[in-house]
Amino acid sequence: MAQILVLGAGVTGLTTAMLLARDGHDVTVLERDPTSAPTRSEAAWTSWARDGVAQFRQLHVMLPRWRAVMAAELPEVLDALRAAGGRAANALHARPVAQTGGWQRGDERFDVLTARRPVLEAAVAATAQASAGVAVRRGVRVMGLLTVDSGVVPRVMGVRTGAGEITADLVVDAGGRRSVVDRWMAEAGGQPPREERADSGFAYYSRHYRAADGRLPDGRDAWLTHQDSVCAIMLPADNGTWAVGLTVASRDRELRALRHVAVWEAAVRGYPAARHWIDAEPITDVAVMGGIDDRRREFVLDGVPVVTGLVAVGDAWACTNPSLGRGLSLGAMHAVVLRDVLAAVGVADPASLVLRFAAETDARVGPYLEATLSFDRHRLAEMEAAAVGSVYRPDDPGWAMTCALWAGARQDPVLARTLATIGSVLATPAEAVADPVLVERLMPHMGRTHLAPGADRAELVATVRASARRAA
């Protein structure tokens, strides 16, 4: 069995560590942030300092795929999350009965157990802490890689940290969006991974709320709805809380005033699916996050690994604009891929491990990533077109089908389930609409708007300007 270092005690790093330790590996997790997870959920939310995760207090939901992976692989994480006040909900039945046709057998596949991000992370950390074979060292910042020249490509033998050098048979980068493993590889004299990186073009404006009776507002549409210039997101969370967010094109200067509470509230009131979600006690101001990159790293170029002894999981491998809420699900799936590959290949042949992991990553996680990027590119183009008064009509049948599915999901319970299957990361769009009968069902909705009812661009801008003037 191998000595494994996991860089980063985020949700994916800890999940990876637990899965590998369960297979008998000796796993040490190194985390730059010094503070341990508080045991009380409210303390995790209010006072856990996690500078290493920029989105720590942004809105999050753990989608059904995340719950399914945890139920199959690490059910004790779900137990810990329930004990911490995690909320059980259903991603399909966020919609009203008029859209879903009521509960049907099999709808439990859309179940979620969800929480505010710090509460989730504290539950995962507590479970990891209690796991045999996992040691979590907080306050240890990784600063570089220890490598040897293996003749063809560098072989990573461990890491340099503020607390000295640590060797291992395998290093797993789980350092998140801001992982700089490419720089470390260059500093070690190796070739960095091939990186595709671009500003995703989205910005987030979110707030958390709490109801005295803990009850979630009634669902009038999906948790994510699209308008011409914004996405409105309404997400259940733990202990009587939930989050409401608006996602906008970051280049849309008109909407930057959404950072002001009064402007944000006035804007949310324009959307019937969202407006009643803010009739509760706000527990935050508007949390703003921009500068969100889409980034993907390839560690195998032309069939040859650029490095051995090192792999990357979760956001350290690939991250996207998060409005589809997939990062944690993809991270959990990716951790399982690594566990499976390591069980099949071991660490004795480090090149085979990197090659096989890259191939399995592309096959099992890659299609979801590509579908996410494709959706985002269309949505951003659509929002940016609205901002300049035009309508986005690309020559792409895939986007036309996607819009038909969003439109049809409001009227046809079968299509609502198809969309929920895709949204829950239970199938890719290609898999979910492979059945010709489904394609037939989509036909009546082709060309119909997929946008949810509510303020259009002109009304939104008028509201934002008026409330910004009042707030000034």
Ligand SMILES: Cc1cc2nc3c(=O)[nH]c(=O)nc-3n(C[C@H](O)[C@H](O)[C@H](O)COP(=O)(O)OP(=O)(O)OC[C@H]3O[C@@H](n4cnc5c(N)ncnc54)[C@H](O)[C@@H]3O)c2cc1C
């Ligand atoms: C605004 C926003 C909203 C989102 N909403 C959702 C959502 O609703 N649902 C969802 O599934 N996903 C969502 N995501 C994505 C989700 O947050 C990420 O996919 C997830 O955090 C990735 O987990 P990770 O463990 O890979 O990385 P991270 O959570 O980023 O963890 C990385 C860890 O590595 C540590 N680290 C970094 N560098 C070093 C170093 N040199 N040495 C030691 N430690 C280091 C960091 O401190 C951190 O603890 C959202 C993201 C954003 C930006």
